[in-house]
Amino acid sequence: MRYRIRRWGPGLLLIAPSLVLLAVFVYGLIAWTIKVSLSDRHTAQESNGFVGLKNYTDLFTNDINDRFTHSLTNLLIFTVVFMAGTMFFGVLWALLLERGVRAEGIFRTIYLFPMAVSFVASGVVWRWLMNSKIGEDAGGLNWIFEQLHLGFLQNPWWTDPDWGMAAMAVPAIWQLSGYVMALFLAGFRGIPAELREAAVVDGASTFQLYRRVLFPQLTPVALSALIIVGHMSMKMFDLIMSVSGAQWLTEVPAVYVWQTLLTSDYAKAAAISVILLLLVALVIVPYLVHTSRVEKRS
Amino acid sequence: MKFSRRAAVAIVGVAALFGAAACGSDDDGDGGNTKDVEVFTWWADGGEKAGLDGLVSTFDTDCADYTFVNGAVAGGAGANAKQVLASRLQQGDPPDTFQAHSGQELTDYINAGQIEDLSADYKTWGLDTAFPQGLIDNLTVDGKIYSVPANIHRANVVWANTKVLTEAGITEDATTLDQFIANLEALKAKGVAAPLAVGKDWTQLMLLEAVLITDLGPEKFTGLWDGSTDWSSADVTKGIEDYKTLLGYSNADRDTLDWTDAEKLVMDGKAGYQLMGDWEAADLDTKGFKEYSYSAFPGNATAFQWLADGFVLPKGAKNAEGTRCWLKTVGSAEGQKAFNTKKGSIPARTDAVATDYPEYQQSAIADWKKGTQVPSCAHGAACAQGLQGALNSAVGKFSTDLDVETFQKALVAAASQFIKK
Numbered sequence: 119m120r121y122r123i124r125r126w127g128p129g130l131l132l133i134a135p136s137l138v139l140l141a142v143f144v145y146g147l148i149a150w151t152i153k154v155s156l157s158d159r160h161t162a163q164e165s166n167g168f169v170g171l172k173n174y175t176d177l178f179t180n181d182i183n184d185r186f187t188h189s190l191t192n193l194l195i196f197t198v199v200f201m202a203g204t205m206f207f208g209v210l211w212a213l214l215l216e217r218g219v220r221a222e223g224i225f226r227t228i229y230l231f232p233m234a235v236s237f238v239a240s241g242v243v244w245r246w247l248m249n250s251k252i253g254e255d256a257g258g259l260n261w262i263f264e265q266l267h268l269g270f271l272q273n274p275w276w277t278d279p280d281w282g283m284a285a286m287a288v289p290a291i292w293q294l295s296g297y298v299m300a301l302f303l304a305g306f307r308g309i310p311a312e313l314r315e316a317a318v319v320d321g322a323s324t325f326q327l328y329r330r331v332l333f334p335q336l337t338p339v340a341l342s343a344l345i346i347v348g349h350m351s352m353k354m355f356d357l358i359m360s361v362s363g364a365q366w367l368t369e370v371p372a373v374y375v376w377q378t379l380l381t382s383d384y385a386k387a388a389a390i391s392v393i394l395l396l397l398v399a400l401v402i403v404p405y406l407v408h409t410s411r412v413e414k415r416s
Numbered sequence: 417m418k419f420s421r422r423a424a425v426a427i428v429g430v431a432a433l434f435g436a437a438a439c440g441s442d443d444d445g446d447g448g449n450t451k452d453v454e455v456f457t458w459w460a461d462g463g464e465k466a467g468l469d470g471l472v473s474t475f476d477t478d479c480a481d482y483t484f485v486n487g488a489v490a491g492g493a494g495a496n497a498k499q500v501l502a503s504r505l506q507q508g509d510p511p512d513t514f515q516a517h518s519g520q521e522l523t524d525y526i527n528a529g530q531i532e533d534l535s536a537d538y539k540t541w542g543l544d545t546a547f548p549q550g551l552i553d554n555l556t557v558d559g560k561i562y563s564v565p566a567n568i569h570r571a572n573v574v575w576a577n578t579k580v581l582t583e584a585g586i587t588e589d590a591t592t593l594d595q596f597i598a599n600l601e602a603l604k605a606k607g608v609a610a611p612l613a614v615g616k617d618w619t620q621l622m623l624l625e626a627v628l629i630t631d632l633g634p635e636k637f638t639g640l641w642d643g644s645t646d647w648s649s650a651d652v653t654k655g656i657e658d659y660k661t662l663l664g665y666s667n668a669d670r671d672t673l674d675w676t677d678a679e680k681l682v683m684d685g686k687a688g689y690q691l692m693g694d695w696e697a698a699d700l701d702t703k704g705f706k707e708y709s710y711s712a713f714p715g716n717a718t719a720f721q722w723l724a725d726g727f728v729l730p731k732g733a734k735n736a737e738g739t740r741c742w743l744k745t746v747g748s749a750e751g752q753k754a755f756n757t758k759k760g761s762i763p764a765r766t767d768a769v770a771t772d773y774p775e776y777q778q779s780a781i782a783d784w785k786k787g788t789q790v791p792s793c794a795h796g797a798a799c800a801q802g803l804q805g806a807l808n809s810a811v812g813k814f815s816t817d818l819d820v821e822t823f824q825k826a827l828v829a830a831a832s833q834f835i836k837k
Binding site for chain 2: 160161162163164182183185188249250251255274277279362363365366367369377378380381382383
């Protein structure tokens with residue numbers, strides 16, 4: 119027993135501060151948020167009646183103009199386009215670089231660099247690029263299309279009521295594709311050269327080499343990339359705030375939380391936050407379970 | 417030996433951390449002098465800061481016993497300050513007085529019992545007679561008044577580019593909605609594609625309110641905010657239809673523009689008209705634009721849709737007497753003059769001397785005296801923040817789908833959720 123304490127004690131003591139901080143400031147506050155979300159605290163007042171899941175059901179059934187479902191739809195469109203776009207460009211660029219381009223380092227830096235820019239800064243620029251005016255008044259990308267006599271490409275970007283969120287994903291794709299590329303490039307580099315050589319010796323075509331030998335080994339990389347991009351997408355706030363500001367057209371749950379907090383509706387804001395947390399957990403937890411299993415096996 | 421060294425490192429680590437935490441929470445005490453009056457605002461620069469400075473110099477003379485302490489929190493058009501204020505009120509550490517929109521926006525503070533009733537002081541200071549009765553009526557909640565407005569702005573003003581109007585042969589200000597629509601049509605015929613400049617959600621809400629004042633009249637319009645007028649009535653439907661017609665003459669990219677972007681459309685001659693609060697006068701002057709004219713929104717007649725920044729007396733203020741002296745200064749003729757001549761607004765008092773003010777304000781002062789006061793929702797005089805948020809979202813949606821029926825349903829739902837009858 120004493121031996122055990124000697125063995126575990128110091129280590130435990132060493133991580134105790136961070137454990138305590140995490141317990142209080144992360145898990146404690148999550149618990150507190152859940153508690154608020156179950157109360158009727160809809161004003162700045164301290165009223166703490168317990169209302170069960172009413173705030174949650176209200177969000178889905180009793181929200182004015184179905185505002186919450188609308189924000190979820192927006193988020194879904196954004197996430198699908200964002201994930202598909204980053205995966206497409208990430209894999210494409212990784213493939214091109216993997217094939218052995220001259221000055222690979224330069225291209226890698228160029229593609230990766232947008233990630234260094236904050237969403238707020240790029241949002242301000244993209245706000246201007248995605249100016250919705252067309253024809254003579256056009257600005258930004260629409261102006262470029264106009265000058266190139268590609269007027270038919272002009273579009274209202276994020277102000278389109280149905281598919282505007284797809285346009286909102288464009289800056290995000292621009293920023294994160296390079297990161298996905300880096301992940302895949304590392305994945306490609308991690309595959310032993312012997313495997314390629316063996317495949318070539320066996321007479322595999324380039325397509326077969328990629329399809330049957332390389333890509334199957336990249337599944338874990340693809341999964342990580344999807345998880346990372348996916349959870350960023352669900353929490354998206356800063357980009358949307360700097361491109362469109364908080365408004366109906368582009369409202370996603372994170373922006374809705376902000377708007378609700380500004381009107382001191384704490385219970386509702388907490389309920390949306392909890393739903394958002396669950397959505398992200400839905401993606402991340404299975405992934406964590408999966409990786410820990412894989413690690414145990416190896 | 418090995419164990420003890422490891423343990424020592426761990427213990428030192430823990431101790432250092434808690435030590436740091438303890439230092440961080442060091443009690444910095446109150447340091448408050450009982451003569452200090454902490455005035456919490458978000459007036460940190462520009463005309464607002466100048467106005468506050470004017471007010472402070474009057475305070476220093478009138479209340480020589482007390483010292484003004486500036487508690488301004490800059491940024492975010494007050495959003496930052498409101499967050500700071502909310503946490504201070506929650507912790508029971510209120511400033512001696514704070515800035516807030518007078519009217520319904522105070523509802524949350526009133527319900528939470530965070531601010532004091534000032535109606536007795538209104539009598540003592542003579543404010544009940546110095547302010548127009550319409551304003552007193554709008555300010556009164558269950559027989560009590562909770563704030564002293566420092567200024568008045570008017571929301572229902574139409575600004576026009578006179579050059580564009582003249583070219584289209586428009587020589588008179590429209591006084592009815594039909595006339596206004598005819599003018600918009602004339603501008604359109606002259607090649608002005610979007611004759612009415614409109615910005616994002618809250619500016620749309622202002623336009624909707626102005627149309628509703630025309631279609632319902634001032635009395636029924638005011639009733640919308642206290643539950644005595646029915647949002648589902650046919651009058652409101654007509655108002656929404658008219659509002660929709662007006663949106664048809666506006667710029668398609670309205671949801672991407674702030675009010676200053678819309679103002680620029682007017683300045684550039686790309687639009688003829690814009691509905692905006694009368695802070696636009698000061699802004700146009702600053703930008704050196706001269707070819708503008710202004711008039712009340714067509715059909716509003718003498719309705720003066722007001723909004724105001726006011727000051728309150730928080731419960732538990734450390735220096736309540738000092739705060740009272742500040743509030744007395746804010747409501748006094750000298751205080752209002754010192755503040756408003758700098759900020760570009762008009763005094764709430766009816767005894768103001770118009771010649772002390774620039775041209776636009778002179779006409780606004782005259783309108784204020786003879787007009788009917790109606791409150792503005794978009795700027796907090798008529799609505800608490802929850803209702804403002806819900807309505808902004810609803811007009812934002814309407815701007816994209818122009819579906820009158822769902823819009824009215826949303827308005828009715830918002831009213832039933834937020835307005836206590």
